[in-house]
Amino acid sequence: MASRGTVLIGGNEATLDRAIDALRDGAIVAVKGIGGYQLLCDARNDGAVRDLRDRKRRPTKPLAVLFARAGADELDGVRRHCAPDVIEARSLQSPARPIVLVRRLAASRLSPALAPGPALACCRSPRPRPAARRFMRDPTRGGIATVAHEIALETGYRVVLDETSLPIGEPVRGVCDMLGYDPLYLACEGRVVAAVDPAHTEALLTAWGGLPGGAHAATAGWVERGRCGVGVRTLLGGERLLEDDPLPRVC
Numbered sequence: 001m002a003s004r005g006t007v008l009i010g011g012n013e014a015t016l017d018r019a020i021d022a023l024r025d026g027a028i029v030a031v032k033g034i035g036g037y038q039l040l041c042d043a044r045n046d047g048a049v050r051d052l053r054d055r056k057r058r059p060t061k062p063l064a065v066l067f068a069r070a071g072a073d074e075l076d077g078v079r080r081h082c083a084p085d086v087i088e089a090r091s092l093q094s095p096a097r098p099i100v101l102v103r104r105l106a107a108s109r110l111s112p113a114l115a116p117g118p119a120l121a122c123c124r125s126p127r128p129r130p131a132a133r134r135f136m137r138d139p140t141r142g143g144i145a146t147v148a149h150e151i152a153l154e155t156g157y158r159v160v161l162d163e164t165s166l167p168i169g170e171p172v173r174g175v176c177d178m179l180g181y182d183p184l185y186l187a188c189e190g191r192v193v194a195a196v197d198p199a200h201t202e203a204l205l206t207a208w209g210g211l212p213g214g215a216h217a218a219t220a221g222w223v224e225r226g227r228c229g230v231g232v233r234t235l236l237g238g239e240r241l242l243e244d245d246p247l248p249r250v251c
Contacts (some may be wrong), residue, residue, distance in 0.1 A: 028052055040066075049111040062115035064099045068125050078122050081108035092124055096211050099123045135195035144220060145184035147193045148230045149244045151223065158226035161242070162233045167216040184232070184242065195223060 019029050023040065026048045030037045039056065041048040043065050053059060067077040075089055082102040084092060091100045101119040104110075114120060135154075137147040144166070148159040161184065168183050176183045190213060196204055201219060208217040221233075230242040 028055065043110045043114060046111040046113055049113040053113060060116050062101065062117070062119070062121040064121045064123055065110065065114060066123055066125055074124060078102065078124070081105055081110050082120055082122060084122070092122060095207060097124050134197065137193050139188040139191050139193050141187060143183070143185045143188050144193055145182070145230065145242055146244075148184075148221070148242065151195060152228050152230055155223065156228050157223050158228065159221060159223050159230045160233055160239075161221040161230065162219070163235050164233065165218050166220050167218045193220070198222075 019031075022029050023042050026042065026045050028048065028051060029040045031040055032038075039052060041052045043049065049063065052063065065081075067075075067081075070076040071079075073089070073093065075084065075092060078084060078092060082104055084100070084102045088100050088102050091098055092102075099121050100123070102122045103118055104115070104120045108120075110120070135151060137150060139147050144161065148161055151157075152159045166184075172183055172186070175181070176186070194204070205217050205219070208214040230244075232240050232242050234240060
C-alpha cells in the first residue's frame with residue numbers, strides 16, 4: 001500500500017535508476033540494509049546534507065561519506081577529496097571497511113555540512129558479489145531459527161540447520177539445558193546469517209573468518225527443495241521439525 005505522493009516502481013534496474021535520479025535531484029533515499037535502513041543523499045548537495053542532518057537529529061557528528069572504488073589501490077576516489085596517511089589508507093583498504101576520519105582537502109567540492117571540523121568520515125564501497133550472496137539477515141531478535149523461517153517463507157523451500165556445525169558455545173548450551181531454552185531462538189547480537197551460493201561458501205567463510213569477531217564463522221545448514229519449513233539435523237544424526245516461535249523477542 002502506498003501513502004499519498006508515493007510512487008511504486010517494479011524491477012531492480014528501474015528502482016535503482018529512480019533512486020539515482022532522486023539523489024541527483026537532492027532527495028534523501030532510504031536503502032534497506034542489515035538490521036535497518038541507511039539514509040543516503042548526494043554528498044555534494046549542501047541542502048540535501050543539511051536536510052539529512054535535520055532528519056537524523058545529528059547537528060555536529062560527522063556524516064559518513066561512501067566513496068566508490070577507483071585506482072590501483074581503490075582509494076583514488078577518497079584522494080580527490082581527502083589526504084589519507086599510511087595508517088588511514090591501510091584501514092580504508094582492510095576487509096572490515098571501517099569508517100575512518102581523514103583530513104579534507106581545501107579543494108574538495110563536497111558539502112561543508114558533512115563534518116564541522118577539518119576531517120571527513122570516509123568509507124569504501126563494498127565489492128559487488130551478486131552471484132555469491134543471496135540473502136542476509138540480522139539474527140538479533142529471534143535468533144537463527146527465526147531467520148531460517150524467514151528464508152523458508154520467502155523462498156518456499158525447506159531450510160535444514162545442522163547442529164553439528166552451528167557455532168554454539170558450550171557455556172550457552174549448558175545454560176539452555178538448565179533453563180529449558182532452545183539456543184536457536186536466543187537473541188544473537190553482532191552476527192549475520194547469510195544464504196550464499198554453495199560454490200562460494202569456503203571463500204566467503206575464509207573472508208569472514210579474517211574479520212574482527214569472525215573467527216567462528218561457519219556453515220549453519222542448507223536450503224533444499226521440499227515442503228516449506230525448517231528442520232534441524234541433530235547432534236545424534238536424527239532430524240526434528242523446528243516450529244516457528246510466536247513469542248516476540250525483545251532486547
